[in-house]
Amino acid sequence: NKPTSSGYGNRGMSLEDDIMATNDYYLQAKMAVVHKKPTPVQIVNVDYPKRSAAVIKEAYFKQASTTDFNGVYRGLYVDFEAKETRNKNSFPLSNIHQHQIDHMKAVLQHGGVCFLIIKFTPLEEIYFLEGTKLFTFWDDQFQGGRKSIPYSYICEEGHLIPFHFQARVNYASVLDKLYF
Amino acid sequence: NKPTSSGYGNRGMSLEDDIMATNDYYLQAKMAVVHKKPTPVQIVNVDYPKRSAAVIKEAYFKQASTTDFNGVYRGLYVDFEAKETRNKNSFPLSNIHQHQIDHMKAVLQHGGVCFLIIKFTPLEEIYFLEGTKLFTFWDDQFQGGRKSIPYSYICEEGHLIPFHFQARVNYASVLDKLYF
């Protein structure tokens, strides 16, 4: 959960940066309200100097208990996690944590929409994978199933997210296709 | 946005703590998935010691660009801010920021539900105030209107949030009444 470095992928921006830019565009264009949650930090020690801003002097990264992004799109509660991989042939499930799966399953039970945005960095391809399809692979790995989702499966069962000049990771177009 | 001290109010917990406990209960009881967003922090300097966790050595509190809580309840996107006041006669609008109002208005436009949870600490009373009612007072203050919302208005036009042993700030009961 440390800040991702830029200069990743040939557009010079990380997947998270591109999604945040997309969300800014959606907000300005009055299409959606989706934000990235701040990185959770355990604050241990804070200095309050006179006449200047408080300085956090000691803090630690905490494991996030939910996914990275959530918000509202056309009345739908949407919730997703974004991950990039340098692999070409599969998406390793080790990129996801059990508590994120638990969170996504709970969201689904309450009528929200959950999905994963996966970028195969070497291919410059970004996919939308519905939560339910992720859960199948996730649960199977504990029954002797594979520890990754094949690229071929994601190509066929996921949805390629189109690039749009302003909505660089235009996931709303997939939501339109699936839910409206 | 600094961490609120406990020992506030005669139950010994801050309003935020009580709402977080309520959200935990809702999650366990499979009633809702609502979380508090982490405090946004601008990280400036991080130490990566060998064989131990990364330590944030310098960071600053950032202004939140949204509200504190959001999630999904019975298919609804819900979004709210929680505020306590030591006043008895009114809720000062200075507790709220313009960007939070902008965020709440945008959420409403996209079919989400927004509201304020206001605790009058000396009275031990907690109210649910719908976003639209807050906006009226907010906008009026720039037309020469008052800079606070009278307690009497909140009593009449808001909804007293009942205390429940496990759902200490049982705001879902108000959502049920208003939207279902």
Ligand SMILES: [Mg+2]
């Ligand atoms: Mg992530």
Ligand SMILES: [Mg+2]
């Ligand atoms: Mg607050």
